[in-house]
Amino acid sequence: MTLVVPPSHEPAAEDPTGPAAEPLLDGPADDSVTAAVGRLNGEFSGRVGPQLVVRVVRDCRRELGGSPVGALPELVERLARYRLDREIG
Amino acid sequence: MGYVDVSAVRHTLSDGRVLLDEVSFRVGEGARAALVGENGAGKTTLLRIIAGDLTPEAGSVARTGGLGVMRQFIGSVRDDTTVQRFLVDLSPPAVRAAWDAVEAAELALMETDDERAQMAYAGALAEWGDAGGYDAEVTWDTVTVAALGVPYDRCKYRELSTLSGGEQKRLALEALLRGPDEVLLLDEPDNYLDVPGKRWLEDRLLETRKTVLFVSHDRELLARVADRVVTVEGGTAWVHGGDFASYPEARTARHERLAELRRRWDEEHQRLVDLVRTLQQQAANSPDMANRYHAMQTRLAKFEAAGPPPERPPEQKVSMRLRGGRTGVRAVMAEQLELTGLMQPFDTEIWYGDRVGVLGANGAGKSHFLRLLAGQDVAHTGGWRLGARVVPGFFAQTHAHPEWLDRSPVDLLWHGEPGRPGVDRGRAMAALRRYGLTVAADQPFRTMSGGQQARFQILLLELSGATLLLLDEPTDNLDVLSAEALEEALAAFDGTVLAVTHDRWFARSFDRFLVFGADGRVYESSEPVFDETRVVRAR
Numbered sequence: 001m002t003l004v005v006p007p008s009h010e011p012a013a014e015d016p017t018g019p020a021a022e023p024l025l026d027g028p029a030d031d032s033v034t035a036a037v038g039r040l041n042g043e044f045s046g047r048v049g050p051q052l053v054v055r056v057v058r059d060c061r062r063e064l065g066g067s068p069v070g071a072l073p074e075l076v077e078r079l080a081r082y083r084l085d086r087e088i089g
Numbered sequence: 090m091g092y093v094d095v096s097a098v099r100h101t102l103s104d105g106r107v108l109l110d111e112v113s114f115r116v117g118e119g120a121r122a123a124l125v126g127e128n129g130a131g132k133t134t135l136l137r138i139i140a141g142d143l144t145p146e147a148g149s150v151a152r153t154g155g156l157g158v159m160r161q162f163i164g165s166v167r168d169d170t171t172v173q174r175f176l177v178d179l180s181p182p183a184v185r186a187a188w189d190a191v192e193a194a195e196l197a198l199m200e201t202d203d204e205r206a207q208m209a210y211a212g213a214l215a216e217w218g219d220a221g222g223y224d225a226e227v228t229w230d231t232v233t234v235a236a237l238g239v240p241y242d243r244c245k246y247r248e249l250s251t252l253s254g255g256e257q258k259r260l261a262l263e264a265l266l267r268g269p270d271e272v273l274l275l276d277e278p279d280n281y282l283d284v285p286g287k288r289w290l291e292d293r294l295l296e297t298r299k300t301v302l303f304v305s306h307d308r309e310l311l312a313r314v315a316d317r318v319v320t321v322e323g324g325t326a327w328v329h330g331g332d333f334a335s336y337p338e339a340r341t342a343r344h345e346r347l348a349e350l351r352r353r354w355d356e357e358h359q360r361l362v363d364l365v366r367t368l369q370q371q372a373a374n375s376p377d378m379a380n381r382y383h384a385m386q387t388r389l390a391k392f393e394a395a396g397p398p399p400e401r402p403p404e405q406k407v408s409m410r411l412r413g414g415r416t417g418v419r420a421v422m423a424e425q426l427e428l429t430g431l432m433q434p435f436d437t438e439i440w441y442g443d444r445v446g447v448l449g450a451n452g453a454g455k456s457h458f459l460r461l462l463a464g465q466d467v468a469h470t471g472g473w474r475l476g477a478r479v480v481p482g483f484f485a486q487t488h489a490h491p492e493w494l495d496r497s498p499v500d501l502l503w504h505g506e507p508g509r510p511g512v513d514r515g516r517a518m519a520a521l522r523r524y525g526l527t528v529a530a531d532q533p534f535r536t537m538s539g540g541q542q543a544r545f546q547i548l549l550l551e552l553s554g555a556t557l558l559l560l561d562e563p564t565d566n567l568d569v570l571s572a573e574a575l576e577e578a579l580a581a582f583d584g585t586v587l588a589v590t591h592d593r594w595f596a597r598s599f600d601r602f603l604v605f606g607a608d609g610r611v612y613e614s615s616e617p618v619f620d621e622t623r624v625v626r627a628r
């Protein structure tokens with residue numbers, strides 16, 4: 001098990017009472033999003049457009065809101081990869 | 090802060106023996122109460138009742154504050170438990186449950202990596218965070234650095250069985266003392282700790298604000314730490330409200346009072362019996378007296394039904410007879426011996442009749458050295474050899490004996506093993522009696538108390554005919570009386586003794602010391618050396 005993750009709190013942008021997480025789309029993307037987008041763009045280049053990668057990653061990030069911040073990069077990337085794989089069938 | 094309140098607890102063993110009755114005491118907030126009593130008296134059982142592992146047959150236990158428990162046999166873990174698992178198990182129930190959920194989610198993910206499994210895993214991690222799991226991991230990092238000198242990440246997958254007994258104990262103590270639980274139950278926390286470790290424990294127990302109930306046979310620890318003493322003896326428990334310095338006097342006074350009450354009861358009983366007899370004779374001649382006779386008979390019956398007050402607890406007697414025999418003059422020789430990775434090469438010569446104390450910090454390789462001499466497989470370079478007629482007999486409480494667990498002492502004695510002839514039931518019972526083990530003669534080894542198991546293993550040594558005793562921490566788990574009996578037996582033993590010990594008082598009966606230094610150097614000393622610091626070694 002790989003659980004050494006520093007305890008910390010969700011960024012304010014993730015306030016679930018906010019208007020349907022809109023700020024995330026324009027607001028500053030957190031590290032988990034940036035890292036996953038970078039890596040998955042490389043991995044899927046030529047098969048999936050970069051916009052789709054960004055959208056899928058951001059969706060995953062939003063759905064995983066509430067997860068421990070330290071675990072987010074791994075969780076987001078993993079879920080997004082799974083969905084992109086399905087996308088290209 | 091929390092407290093523990095035990096009231097009128099009764100516990101009967103599976104063989105029908107009443108082990109504890111009318112046990113009542115309170116360990117108030119911030120108290121440091123010692124729990125003492127001879128081997129097999131019921132200390133561990135009482136702690137298990139307080140911890141909720143056992144339900145008392147009668148009476149109740151009330152407590153507040155989270156409860157942290159350290160068991161007597163920590164230090165002798167020999168299964169594949171990892172450091173990580175061990176720390177989880179010492180954590181509060183919510184952390185344990187969250188951990189198990191994360192593990193289950195991880196397993197599920199390994200089998201089917203789909204969205205559901207991924208979301209379940211994320212959910213389990215969120216709960217882990219809510220249960221305080223990440224905070225616990227930060228604490229564990231401090232704990233492993235303090236106990237083992239390495240960060241948590243570098244030792245979490247390490248098997249506990251690769252740590253020395255003292256290191257295992259230290260790990261548990263660091264975790265409990267730094268953890269959130271407000272009440273700690275510690276069953277012989279000082280076993281296996283080296284002397285600096287014992288001093289460290291004393292200091293930490295003195296400074297902690299937690300409520301502590303601890304079992305110990307170490308008089309130095311008891312004297313420094315305990316602010317009250319709960320004694321389990323005579324099938325019940327009583328409390329001395331003062332420290333250990335005033336304890337022996339209080340105990341003597343209690344025993345005298347019990348004896349006095351009992352004497353008065355016996356006298357009154359005799360007086361009533363005599364009276365009934367006299368009235369019976371008088372009633373035969375005078376019908377007037379018949380009523381008085383019957384009344385007196387009723388009174389006697391009531392008196393007897395109420396029963397006598399408890400007896401003064403009997404004095405235990407333990408007598409160990411280690412015989413040995415004449416061997417070659419050079420009993421053990423080592424030349425440029427090095428246990429791989431543990432120490433620098435060293436030479437030594439141990440003579441027939443020597444009493445050698447093997448000292449040094451936890452983890453220095455002392456136990457490995459003894460195991461090598463006992464003929465076990467231990468990686469080494471250089472040479473070593475035993476002299477003529479030297480028959481090693483090895484004693485280690487950390488040695489797992491899975492094949493013994495379900496067998497009774499009588500059965501194990503009857504069958505014997507290579508180098509130890511079997512004995513019939515009569516001889517077995519006589520030997521067990523000398524070791525104060527009559528009550529345990531027919532119960533499975535696994536159910537014997539820690540001290541009873543230790544005594545039994547010394548008895549096996551007695552029957553083996555060894556002429557070189559290799560003893561690894563022999564006084565751990567032994568009560569004061571049996572530690573003294575062992576000391577006497579060693580004094581009378583005809584042969585050579587090598588003993589690893591951290592027992593300051595026991596060590597004084599040895600006349601040579603082989604010190605395993607923290608720097609990997611092994612050297613001789615004519616005086617005991619107890620302040621070798623922690624071994625610094627890449628792990």
Ligand SMILES: Nc1ncnc2c1ncn2[C@@H]1O[C@H](COP(=O)(O)OP(=O)(O)OP(=O)(O)O)[C@@H](O)[C@H]1O
Pocket residue numbers: 102103104108126127128129130131132133134135161528529532536537538539540541566568
């Ligand atoms: N299942 C069992 N059947 C019979 N006797 C048992 C069983 N379990 C425990 N006992 C006995 O209960 C008694 C109390 O055991 P316990 O472990 O509580 O002693 P203790 O005071 O902790 O001793 P020690 O100082 O040696 O650790 C012992 O005589 C032990 O042999």
Ligand SMILES: [Mg+2]
Pocket residue numbers: 132133134161276538539540
């Ligand atoms: Mg015990």
